[in-house]
Amino acid sequence: MSKYQHIKQAAYEANMQLPKLGLVLFTFGNVSAADRDLGVFAIKPSGVPYEDLSPEKMVIVDFEGVTIEGDLRPSSDTQTHAVLYKHWPNIGGIVHTHSTYGTAWAQSQRCIPIFGTTHADHLTADIPCAPPMDDKMIEGDYEYQTGFQIMDHFAAEGLDYNEVEMVLVGNHAPFTWGKTPHKAVYNSAVLEAVAQMAYLTEQINDQAPRLKDSLIKKHFERKHGPNSYYGQ
Amino acid sequence: MSKYQHIKQAAYEANMQLPKLGLVLFTFGNVSAADRDLGVFAIKPSGVPYEDLSPEKMVIVDFEGVTIEGDLRPSSDTQTHAVLYKHWPNIGGIVHTHSTYGTAWAQSQRCIPIFGTTHADHLTADIPCAPPMDDKMIEGDYEYQTGFQIMDHFAAEGLDYNEVEMVLVGNHAPFTWGKTPHKAVYNSAVLEAVAQMAYLTEQINDQAPRLKDSLIKKHFERKHGPNSYYGQ
Amino acid sequence: MSKYQHIKQAAYEANMQLPKLGLVLFTFGNVSAADRDLGVFAIKPSGVPYEDLSPEKMVIVDFEGVTIEGDLRPSSDTQTHAVLYKHWPNIGGIVHTHSTYGTAWAQSQRCIPIFGTTHADHLTADIPCAPPMDDKMIEGDYEYQTGFQIMDHFAAEGLDYNEVEMVLVGNHAPFTWGKTPHKAVYNSAVLEAVAQMAYLTEQINDQAPRLKDSLIKKHFERKHGPNSYYGQ
Amino acid sequence: MSKYQHIKQAAYEANMQLPKLGLVLFTFGNVSAADRDLGVFAIKPSGVPYEDLSPEKMVIVDFEGVTIEGDLRPSSDTQTHAVLYKHWPNIGGIVHTHSTYGTAWAQSQRCIPIFGTTHADHLTADIPCAPPMDDKMIEGDYEYQTGFQIMDHFAAEGLDYNEVEMVLVGNHAPFTWGKTPHKAVYNSAVLEAVAQMAYLTEQINDQAPRLKDSLIKKHFERKHGPNSYYGQ
Incomplete structure (x- = not known):
């Protein structure tokens, strides 16, 4: 048995959550699961339908983006995952979808x-939108550059990937991430729900104000602060 | 067996209706079921996924918000439920969701x-929207104050919680409520359906008029008046 | 066995199609099935959830709106059905929903x-919208008057209920109808699909033109004209 | 056994994907599967519900639109399929739906x-919209002319049906097509997803810019260029 079996299993299970949560059509998404001690992650193979997946089909890749184990080609977005794992040390799982x-x-x-x-139960900032890459980055190693585009935007906006x-x-x-692949999938579903509500909010009231700071702070601390009292 | 078994069972069954009716994602909702003679209510534990719920996991809380029985922490919205039960004596169930x-x-x-x-088959008023709390209330016991925010708004607008x-x-x-937890869940689904229709109505005709009074009165009396003739 | 068994069965089956087609929430809809020789129709009982229905629970009503057989109270919309059956002799089924x-x-x-x-595959006119009733009609026998409101609007607009x-x-x-309850249910689903498409069409292009007459004529005749060539 | 059994089976399976993917209501759609060596295609019979379909019910038609084998009348859109097969030699499957x-x-x-x-993962152009036919074409052999309307629009816009x-x-x-009926169905689902996203994009930002050329090129080449690296 592969010494990577545990992350293959975790990546498989997390990938299978995407169609169940209505976040992907066909193969338009992928999840990876990292083992930081081993310095690798397991990721969905490229273009394989979810119903044909199995833990064994997951591909093992290191944080430089080099395939370590697996018969199939990894997701075309693999370099983006690798860059984020390499530079953001607290991440254990990453998800990419084209959710509606x-x-x-x-x-x-x-x-x-x-x-x-x-929204505030999950993050205190607007959900950031990194601008499209400049043409030079696109013509280069595109998925690799996508990782830097995300990180550069977080740096420029003073955002913390832990928050x-x-x-x-x-x-x-x-793209979403988290300490675990399960949390990263959870975040993808939250993003989609919040995105739909925000769209509807502006349709119903095009002058709808942002949430005021005191409420942002309160709701986030309910779940995440030192005195959090949500969950068990 | 707990003497609260009947409301644990009722709260469990009502909670399980929420995902079935498409009203919650993950744990974004909760239902409680009250026994007015015993002066307590059973409520969903905080942050526990619906598929892991059982009647035994429901938490028993009194109308002051004090936990009476149960191993798990009650819903983070428990104080809001407690305040409403304490001040509105005809309520037997309360539901909170983040329906889209x-x-x-x-x-x-x-x-x-x-x-x-x-809409008029269920209530004769617009569905009220209580304004966000002022910062002082938010910084205090937030969920407790949410209950008062709701009650104050009903008082200010001359609304009757029975209607x-x-x-x-x-x-x-x-938030919705009713004589029973089942009715409170029913009201949550009605609110969501009416909310979607009202959104679409304004998109289709931004000059759409409110329902005229004679029709409001007629439809409400079909279901609720002394000469009601809807249902068995 | 009741001599009305065949229409009870037909009304039951047609009613059960409504939740399956996503056209009703809870009990917000009803279907009736007429036998013109017997001069009666079978209709859903009022306020009974679809999952509790059975053919035996259908109520038999004549075209004057008088209950002929059945232990339960018929749908609150029964008088509307009765009026339409009485005045429009080619109708064998009627559906009412609150589809979104x-x-x-x-x-x-x-x-x-x-x-x-x-749209044109099914009818060559805009789907008509009868204006709300005047207050005098509302205060009278409301559901009975709803039938006349529909018929008066068809007369005023020169519309033929067969088309x-x-x-x-x-x-x-x-409200929809047809030669059979099955066709009436079919029409309800068509109306809902066309209503959604028309809403989206105006959102995408607020200057979208109505279909031109030559296309209206062609598509309708494909399915309904003397030289129709759709279906078997 | 019919020598056309393989395309009857392929057409059957592809047709059955349409309701599964949420692309059709009732019978509002059809798929055909061609055998270029035999010079024929198998197509859904007209107006038959999907649940009543079987491979045996598929109708065999040649590229002039003449029925070769089958007891049922072929889809009313058959002439459109025939025209496209006749003039576009690389197509193996065609789909028509009324997806929302x-x-x-x-x-x-x-x-x-x-x-x-x-969008760019699938095609580098806007999804074209052929104008409605002129009245003379409509009054003639309508479905036959629909095929020409599509081809004329591609010629006028300089579009390549292979791309x-x-x-x-x-x-x-x-209408969508592809080298196989399976690919044509896939394209129908992609079109519907892209259509919904484009609608929402304009609602959220009525000044949303088209994708820039460098990104269009990059994403298309990931899947389709000589150095494509998507899939296995």
Whole structure:
């Protein structure tokens, strides 16, 4: 048995959550699961339908993006995953989808404004939208550069990837992450729900104000602060 | 067997209706079931996924918000439930969700206008939207104050909780209630359906008029008046 | 066995199609099935959940609206059905729902414009929207008057109920009919699909033109003209 | 056994994908599967519900539109399929649906702008919208002319059917094709997803720019260029 079996299993299970949660059509998404001690991650093979997946088909890749184990070609977004794992040491799982509402906001090249407590329960900032890459980056190693585009945007906006576990890549689609692949998938579903609510909020009231700071702070601390009292 | 078994069972069954009716993602909702003779209610434990729930996991809390029985921490919204049970003596069940359309209206900080008979079959007023709390209330015991925010708004608007069994809390999400937890869940689903229809109505005709008084009166009396003739 | 068993069975089966087609929430809809020789129709009992229905629970009513057989109270919309059966001799089934998009158009008090061939395959006119009743009619026998409101609108607009098998009642919701209850249910689903498409069409292009006459004529004749060539 | 059994089976399986993917209501769609050596295609019979289909019920038609084998009348859109097979030699399957968002764009008589990489992964152009036919074409052999309307539009716009495997017919609905019926069905689902995202994109930002050329090129080449690296 592969010494990577545990992350293959974790990546498999997390990938299978995507169609169940309505976040992917066909193969338009992928999840990876990292083992930081081993310095590798398991990721979905490219273009394989979810119903044909198995833990054995997951591909093992290191943080430089080099395939270590596996018969299949890894997801075309693998270099983006590798870059984020390499530079953001607390991440254990990454998800990429083309979920409907999240992708629509990304195509609109707008951040998702924080309009309510559903959003604030998860992050205190607008969901950031990294601008499309410049042409030089696109012509280079595109997926590799996508990782830097995300990181550069977080640096420029003063965002902490430990607090803001999601991003829209302009003209493209969402990426989310977390301490575990399960948490990263959870964040993808939250992003999609918040994206739909924010869209509807603006349709219902085009002057809808952002959530006020005191409520942002309160709701986030309910779940995440030192005195958090949500969950068990 | 616990002497609270009947409300644990009722709360469990009502909670399990929420995902079935498409009203919750993950754990974003909760139902409680009260026994007025015993002066307590059973409520969902905090942050526990619906598929892991059982009647035994429900937490028993009194109307002051003090936990009476149960190994798990009760829903983070428990104090809101307690306040409403304490002050509104005819309520037997309360539901809180972040359902998509209801939450979008709450985030828009608008009441849901009464546009048709689907709405009027259930209440004769717009679905009220309580304004966001002031910062002092937020910094205090937030969920406890949410209960008062709802009651204050009903008092200010001259609304009767026996007639209007639902409210939006501005920037947050809907709460509904009823004589039984089953009725409270029913009201949550009605609110969501009415919220979607009202959104679409304004998109189709931004001059759509509110329902006229004679129709409001007629439809409500079909189901609720002394000469009601809906149902068995 | 009741001599009305065949229409009880037909009404039961047609009613059960409504939740399956996503056209009703809870009990917000009803179907009836007529036997013109016997001069009666079978209709859903009022307020009974679909999962509790059985053919035996259907109520038999004559075209004057008088209950002939059945232990339960018939649908609160029974008088509307009775009026339409009495005056429109070719109808064998009637459906009333509060389906989401159809109801939104009814609440908007607008006809649904004929924008494409999906619509024209079924009728050559806009889907009519009868205006809300005047207060005197509402205060009278409301459901009985609803039937006349529909018929009066068809007369005023020069519409033929054999060609246009559906209507929106302003501020209320859709009614559809057909030679059989099955066809009436089919028409309810068509109305809902067309209503959603028309809504989206106007959102995408607020100057979208109505379908031109030559295409209306062609598509309708494909399915309904003397030289029809759709179906077997 | 029919010598056409293989394409009957292929057409059957592809047709059954349409309701599964949520692309059709009732019988509002059809798929055909061609055998270029035999010079024929198998197509859904007209007006037969999907649940009643079987491979044996598929109708065999040649590229002149003449029925070769089968007891049932072929789809009313058969002549459109025949024209496209006859003139576009690389096509092995064709799909026609009235899917909700694709049809709404067709009714709006607008091309679907290329707003993001979901679109660019499949084609580098806007999804074209052929204008409604002139009255003379409509009055003639309508479905036959629909095929020419599509081809004429591709010629006028300089589009290559090998690169752009989908079209909206103005006021009508989408057609898609591909080397296989399976690929044609895949394209129908992609079109519907892209149509919904493009609609939402414009709602969220009515100034949303089209995808820039460098990104269009990059994403398309990932899947389709000589150095493609998507899939296995």
